[in-house]
Amino acid sequence: xxxxxxxxxxxxxxxxxxxxxxxxxxGDVVSVILGQDVAGASFTVGRLRxxxxxxxxxxxxxxxxxxxxxxTMLRNPLASPDIIGISLGASAAAAFAIVxxxxxxxVVSALAIxxxxxxxxxxxxxxxxxxxxxxxxxxxxxxxxxxxESVISYLxxxxxxxxxxxxxxxxxxxxxxxxxxDVVPTLxxxxxxxxxxxxSGRHLDLLQLGDDTAxxxxxxxxxxxxxxxxxxxxxxxxxxxxxxxxxxxxxLSGPIAARLIGPGVSLLVPSALVGALLVLVADLAGQNxxxxxxxxxxxxxxxxxxxxxxxxxxxxxxxxxx
Amino acid sequence: MTRDHVLNVEGLTLGYxxxxxxxxxxxxxxxxxxxxxxxxxxxxxSTLLRSMSRLLRPRTGQVLLDGEQVHRLPAKExxxxxxxxxxxxxAPEGITVSDLVGxxxxxxxxxxxRWSAEDDAAVAAALEATDTVGLADRPVDELSGGQRQRVWxxxxxxxxxxVLLLDEPTTYLDVSHQVxxxxxxxxxxxxxxxxxVMVLHDLNLAARYADHLVALADGRLHAAGEPHAVLTEExxxxxxxxxxxxxxxxxSGRPLMLxxxxxxxxxxxx
Numbered sequence: 001x002x003x004x005x006x007x008x009x010x011x012x013x014x015x016x017x018x019x020x021x022x023x024x025x026x027g028d029v030v031s032v033i034l035g036q037d038v039a040g041a042s043f044t045v046g047r048l049r050x051x052x053x054x055x056x057x058x059x060x061x062x063x064x065x066x067x068x069x070x071x072t073m074l075r076n077p078l079a080s081p082d083i084i085g086i087s088l089g090a091s092a093a094a095a096f097a098i099v100x101x102x103x104x105x106x107v108v109s110a111l112a113i114x115x116x117x118x119x120x121x122x123x124x125x126x127x128x129x130x131x132x133x134x135x136x137x138x139x140x141x142x143x144x145x146x147x148x149e150s151v152i153s154y155l156x157x158x159x160x161x162x163x164x165x166x167x168x169x170x171x172x173x174x175x176x177x178x179x180x181x182d183v184v185p186t187l188x189x190x191x192x193x194x195x196x197x198x199x200s201g202r203h204l205d206l207l208q209l210g211d212d213t214a215x216x217x218x219x220x221x222x223x224x225x226x227x228x229x230x231x232x233x234x235x236x237x238x239x240x241x242x243x244x245x246x247x248x249x250x251x252l253s254g255p256i257a258a259r260l261i262g263p264g265v266s267l268l269v270p271s272a273l274v275g276a277l278l279v280l281v282a283d284l285a286g287q288n289x290x291x292x293x294x295x296x297x298x299x300x301x302x303x304x305x306x307x308x309x310x311x312x313x314x315x316x317x318x319x320x321x322x
Numbered sequence: 323m324t325r326d327h328v329l330n331v332e333g334l335t336l337g338y339x340x341x342x343x344x345x346x347x348x349x350x351x352x353x354x355x356x357x358x359x360x361x362x363x364x365x366x367x368s369t370l371l372r373s374m375s376r377l378l379r380p381r382t383g384q385v386l387l388d389g390e391q392v393h394r395l396p397a398k399e400x401x402x403x404x405x406x407x408x409x410x411x412x413a414p415e416g417i418t419v420s421d422l423v424g425x426x427x428x429x430x431x432x433x434x435x436r437w438s439a440e441d442d443a444a445v446a447a448a449l450e451a452t453d454t455v456g457l458a459d460r461p462v463d464e465l466s467g468g469q470r471q472r473v474w475x476x477x478x479x480x481x482x483x484x485v486l487l488l489d490e491p492t493t494y495l496d497v498s499h500q501v502x503x504x505x506x507x508x509x510x511x512x513x514x515x516x517x518x519v520m521v522l523h524d525l526n527l528a529a530r531y532a533d534h535l536v537a538l539a540d541g542r543l544h545a546a547g548e549p550h551a552v553l554t555e556e557x558x559x560x561x562x563x564x565x566x567x568x569x570x571x572x573x574s575g576r577p578l579m580l581x582x583x584x585x586x587x588x589x590x591x592x
Contacts (some may be wrong), residue, residue, distance in 0.1 A: 217399030263416030
């Protein structure tokens, strides 16, 4: 199943490179990647589609990995960074940077990352009482998210027309302005933080047995949790800084991976792959499936909202987990 | 046979927030025996057990395993000697019995080590001992309460610790399953020499199955020793505020407590 997912991700990546207003066959795409000059394709594929598709792949991996880490750790699919305000922390800072400080590019990214980590720390401290309970953290997170939503609304009220447009495009989650400058920091984050999470994967799984049982099995609960939170928030914040808070990808990837893979296996890698697949397919659809071009976040939002409702309805009945 | 370990508590004070739950407690767990901690609700039984497995830091005093403070031992090293089955453990949705039992192997595994033949053998032995081999591929959430409790005990067995702490292992079980679980723990004690410490609600089952009874009242040690010495009419009155008559259990020869309430008392008890 893992292999199938990996192949699907590669197919989606290839499709994103070939398909567009003009279709380029695989041969042309490979030539461009190998650095050869192909009329038309060199610009469209090499300069436009390649950084966009690679960024889609990377942010999908980051969101999938970051989201499932939170969901596993807190034993609740609602505990995803895009539900409990961490992504919104990054977004609010970005809106502030664009609208109020009138800056762009790396400054926006840096502020978004700092603020994402800051909000995560705030939520953690607010919900800390003899350790952190999942339900308390989620409720505090949702409250913080609502607060940040109103901060963003306030900032947009103040915005000049041009800034307003840029801010809303960023807030929707978009790959439109993808360039190699966005790809590099995201790649670095993934290469540094991904292995940290994979190494603590087994201990994260044990946390699902409850803190007491995990601790009795030799897991240092609080340390595992802090390391995982920092790494997961880092991934989500870097991805958000590069492409905006692409709606629901962090939230959806884990549960979808759980359905595909089944219980008893670590979901980190499958969920990362599902995240990448979601972003690649959603961007492909947003760009080509309709008369109008939609930002990727609009497409994933349409997919994610009904699932969120389904999950809440279902968890009312069963109190279910991932 | 396992190695005997000395687990003891010195001047231990525990609490949550403002509240003091255990107050300057001294306790020695007899090595290689079965001990039961009894006492009224909220007298600090579970709190004591949690602190003994280092889930709760002492306010003052210490918990010592072979002379070393458990709160200072490396987490995995402690988990290879001392296991704990909490009161209401949670299983991830859909996990199978063998997967869950396998998680008990964590303290024996290194960061990136693969599952070993030794792990397989430990899981097989744990399933065998708890009579759950036939359930190995079933999801835990489909099992009955008694089966589930056996599976959790199997996980604790797969951990292969010489000392095993259990917080009310018989809660939510009907009487036949209660006896089954306590028999299983006795087997474990007799065949492997595992030191067992459990919190039990049922005084009579505690007196029957434990070699050593510890009675707590208001966070202090009220009495400790052999069941005959601890389960007495005076102690039950002091610890639970209940009048009773203690007779000899015709089945086990251990003391048997018969409560005396306001109704259904045929003749004066004395």
